[in-house]
Amino acid sequence: MSFDDLVKSLDLAAKVRLLTGASAFTLHAEPAIGLGELRFSDGPTGVRGLKFSGGRVVSLFPNATLLASSWDPHALYEVGGLLAEEAMAQEIHVVLGPTINLHRTALGGRLFEAYSEDPLLTGKLAAAYVRGMQDNGIAACLKHLVANESETERNTVESVVDEATLRELYLLPFEIAALDGGAWSMMAAYNDVNGSPATEQHHVINEVVKGEWGYPGLVMSDWFATKSAAPAANGGLDLVMPGPGGPWGEALVAAVHQGLVTEDVIDDHLSRLLLLAQRVGALGAERSWPSSLPRPDSAVRREQLTRLAASGMTVLKNESDVLPLDRSVRVALIGRHAVETIGMGGGSAQVNPPHQVSVATGLSELLDVTVVDGVEVRTRPVPSRFLTDPVSGVAGIRATLYDADGAVLEDRFCPRSTTMVGMDDDFPGTVASIRLAGRVGADGPVELGVLGVGSWTVGDASFSLEADGHGFGEEVLTPPLWTGRYDVAPGFLFEATVTPALPMGLFGLIGHSTPRATVDVIDDAVRAAAAAEVAVVVVGLTEEQETESVDKSTLRLPGAQDALVEAVAGAARRTVVVVNAATPVLMPWLSRVDAVLWAGLPGQEGGHAVAAALLGDIEPAGRLVTTFPAADGAAPAWSVTPVDGKLRYDEGTFIGYRGHYAERAPEPAFWMGHGLGYGTWEYSDVRLAAGDSPAVTATVKNVGARRSREVVQVYWQPDEADEPVRLVGWSAVTVEPGESALVTVQPDERLWRRWDSAASSWRRLAGGGEFLVARGLGDIRATVSGK
Secondary structure (H helix, E strand, O other): HHHHHHOOOOOHHHHHHEEEEEOOOOOOOEHHHEEEEEEEEEEOOOOOOOOOEEEEEEOOOOHHHHHHHHOOHHHHHHHHHHHHHHOOOOOOOOOOOEEOOOOOOOOOOOOEEEOOOOOOHHHHHHHHHHHHOOOOOEEEEEEEOOOOOOOOOOOOOOEEEHHHHHHHHOOOOHHHHHOOOOOEEEEEOOOOEEEEEEHHOHHHHHHHHHHHHHOOOEEEEOOOOOOOOOHHOOOOOOOEEOOOOOOOOOOHHHHHHHOOHHHHHHHHHHHHHHHHHHHHOOOOOOOOOOOOOOOOOOOOHHHHOOOOOOOOOOOOOOOEOOOOOOOOOOEEEEHHHHOOOOOOOOOOOOOOOOOOHHHHHHOOOOOEEEEEEEOOOOOOOOOOOOOEEEOOOEEEEEEEEEEEOOEEEEEEOOOEEEEEEEOOOOOOOOEEEEEEEEEEEOOEEEEEEOOOOEEEEEEOOEEEEOOOOOOHHHHHHHOOOOEEEOOOOOEEEEEEEEEEEOOEEEEEEEEEEEEOOOOHHHHHHHHHHHOEEEEEEEEEOOOOOOOOOOOOOOOOOOOOHHHHHHHHHHOOOOOOEEEEEEOOOOOOOHHHHOOEEOOOOOOOOOOHHHHHHHHHOOOOEOOOOEEEOOOOOOOOOOOOEEEOOOOOOOOOOEEEEEEEHHOOOOOOOEEOOHHHHHHOOEEEEEEEEEEOOOEEEEEEEEEEOEEEEEEEEEEEEEEEOOOOEEEEEEEEEEEEOOOOOEEEEOOOHHHHEEEEEEEEEEOOOOOOOEEEEEOOOOOOEEEEEEO
């Protein structure tokens, strides 16, 4: 039977029922038409599964900016395939990623999930990721459509974007990933765009995506984003998530009966859902799932994740070839991020990995290393570092959930010391109270506490924790907390009970050692640095700054990390700084250190990957995917704070390197595309190849001492003054020392057009311009006239 026949065999209520989720991460089955249950999972840092928190152990991948820093579609295709394996191991049909919003401003809290500030780089890499996943029969989901580049007031903010900017910049990655990559689904965002919610965007969804692009796939809502019945259905939204509640259901059936929505609109939504189901093997014959796939902690998975992370790491500075490190040197490894390396950002991208290898562990396996903890890097305590489950003795806590009559609904082990309640529970009934318990596994004074919205009892103390009201989803993503100082012996049982104030929330226990004085920590670091041949200081951000639901207010490193680097650089013979962050940070100490390696959020094998990069076992051949401003505010677009509910994209298409090059912002610290690797390069014979479609060729010679990978970048500077410079293509080549290679870069035709708002159509850029052949716009090697 055709999709039309299947759709018409159902009555209206049955059709509408299928257009809202059955649960947090599943869709309804409909045996009458051979439709099985579809299962979704959050991504793109890993495939978490059907549980928001406390789910099965899965692989933790390097974050999106680190993977994108490879500038390698082949690597992203591999990542898509590996994530498909992770999905198949859990019988998941749809992975909610990639995130392809742009890095409009470096303050964006969720940039770690997105690829780049550039639409072409983002789109091409996303298309490869999508193909890698969907070639294995697992659907990708492009998110978040559209103009969703910050988190402040994210559920109510109105992004105000002119049509040319929307078309040329923010829709372009979706266009490339949808048309070149063939993505099977997209996700509409929380925010409003030019006066209408993203889930009701008739112009974007119906006219552009489904109309002009001819996109046949499904458009779903972000979770709890849908605000209406008829306007959303007429605006092109096909599926409301999650379920089983929501604004559709009986309200949408009534809207059809009232003539507000035609049944043809419902039929189109359902036809797109059936196409998705057919593509992922949930329509007709039941899909068979492979039974032997690599485990998250398997040797093959560890090799893959180490290689992918290390290859994307970027050498920002390398005076006197300090890097790669010689294996014979004595190293002082310093910093909180060295001993507690951050492998992932916060929010819905978090997963439950088998382990997270620290830099201290990874480097100590290969070198003579003295490890020194660093200064505090958080203002908000994390869930337990040392509590253990009183039942099993394993790191984590025990959560017992009760109904209103005091009956046990579920007894849970929580390996991350937190548990989600009310979103994806597998039991009937409503949670009325939760008992949390964990045994202390540390000596001396400790800080113990709780997190979650509700009424708490901790020992003799009773108190309430309320959400601050700073944004949607706070009770899940950044719940309030309380801590106190305790002087207890190891083995002490810490218990707390909470009555949740809301139907849904994240709850947990906090436990960590009392912080030492900063001056004492820095003194220890200075002594270790002075005694070593090389000091490696690992600094960075945490999930406080790089998270869903919260934007940054500064690019400064948190705590006294800058002071730590300054002190170590003054004492050490040579100083290498490793930056464990996904997004730009300020580096006031840059001139006083010898080398800087940007390591991103490197996933579960992070410590092994950093060690491989520092030692040159794997070349850190990355190139930056976003421009690093030299100071707070020194960027073409900066503020993420709405004014009267509106966030105006007044910089137009001049974001990132485009605005810096046009002198709309000061010279950056590092340009997008910058990266030294471990080679040294000469460019020659740069020319424009003849033909209908212009191509740029160049000969590159590796005059360094090591085999290295070069990324030849081509930018176009139009003659039109109101059009910014833009990346039009790139190509990479790996070359042995002393050898040369001919590289051809074929620009993407979509970068030659501009949107004519008066005519409401595309036109080709007028006049001439020039090609800039570069290693980032701070290192232009040749210019070629395009006339």
